[in-house]
Amino acid sequence: MLSTRSDYDKDASEFVAEQKRLELDNAPPSWLPTLMQQKPQTETKPAMPADPDDLVNTSQLSADAANLPQLGSTQALPGWRPASDRNASRSIQRATQIWDGMSPGKVQYSGQPDDYVLTRGMIRKHSVDNTLMVTWANAHYLDFVLNWASHVEAANISTYLVGALDDELLEALVSRGVPTFAMNTGLSASRDLGWGSPDFFLMGREKIKLLELFTTMGFDVLLSDVDTLWMRNPIPYVQRFPEADILFASDNLKTFVEGESLEEFRLAASAGNIGILFFRASALPFVQEWNVILAEDDHYWDQNAFNDLFRRGLDFSEEHSQRLFK
Numbered sequence: 145m146l147s148t149r150s151d152y153d154k155d156a157s158e159f160v161a162e163q164k165r166l167e168l169d170n171a172p173p174s175w176l177p178t179l180m181q182q183k184p185q186t187e188t189k190p191a192m193p194a195d196p197d198d199l200v201n202t203s204q205l206s207a208d209a210a211n212l213p214q215l216g217s218t219q220a221l222p223g224w225r226p227a228s229d230r231n232a233s234r235s236i237q238r239a240t241q242i243w244d245g246m247s248p249g250k251v252q253y254s255g256q257p258d259d260y261v262l263t264r265g266m267i268r269k270h271s272v273d274n275t276l277m278v279t280w281a282n283a284h285y286l287d288f289v290l291n292w293a294s295h296v297e298a299a300n301i302s303t304y305l306v307g308a309l310d311d312e313l314l315e316a317l318v319s320r321g322v323p324t325f326a327m328n329t330g331l332s333a334s335r336d337l338g339w340g341s342p343d344f345f346l347m348g349r350e351k352i353k354l355l356e357l358f359t360t361m362g363f364d365v366l367l368s369d370v371d372t373l374w375m376r377n378p379i380p381y382v383q384r385f386p387e388a389d390i391l392f393a394s395d396n397l398k399t400f401v402e403g404e405s406l407e408e409f410r411l412a413a414s415a416g417n418i419g420i421l422f423f424r425a426s427a428l429p430f431v432q433e434w435n436v437i438l439a440e441d442d443h444y445w446d447q448n449a450f451n452d453l454f455r456r457g458l459d460f461s462e463e464h465s466q467r468l469f470k
Contacts, residue, residue, distance in 0.1 A: 239298035281309030
């Protein structure tokens, strides 16, 4: 069963109180530059936050980790630092060149979406050590996809796939040589999947279905929203934590760690953000339960459901290496 809302609020208030106390007792932590624009988090179900076009957060990639009791040991995502300004500038220049080269006609599209259905063979071709990066979108966000893919390639990442929610995007990406698979969702190609709209909720559920699809096939997947920009390859970082089942981002605006160690969740005291997720195949039971819960309530925001699930039975009583928790 899920934690009750009153339990959730109580836990959150305790975390916030501890954070405030520590900020008073210690020098304030430094601000961590962000790699992306993240959507604001709400603590209510099913209420939605304001339109992200009106609110721009500089949420950090944090070091939160969810470890479910039925999964065994788990670990978390980091106070991960972007590359130097010079390296970042070079990466952006290279991404621009790659994007310019992504012109239609590079690859012949077969005209049959079923030819591009996701298979184990396709995933193996685009993964290393059973691990890959994935994003997804519809045709309305073609420019976002090309931006995401060009930055991924500029960071020398070849282990990635893009899920096409509609046939129009599928054709556009295949013809440009972008590694793509058909999701066959029936969602409109032209709609912007507006924040809080019925299509937005449907799109979010497709994201969690993707997690279940990859983990069921036995692969570890780093799934990120298409508005994320990658300046460095994150795979070597997450592979530092082989015991982790789930790594995820945070809505926290500060870092409580030095270097690239994992964030201290109890100090961060903020909601988990599912704009960036790393799931090992061992986390399949969590993903399956997440999908079941979402199917029971059409208005349950996928991010709120994630926070409710990972906070259930949250345990800091044991000492875990590298700031991990159950």
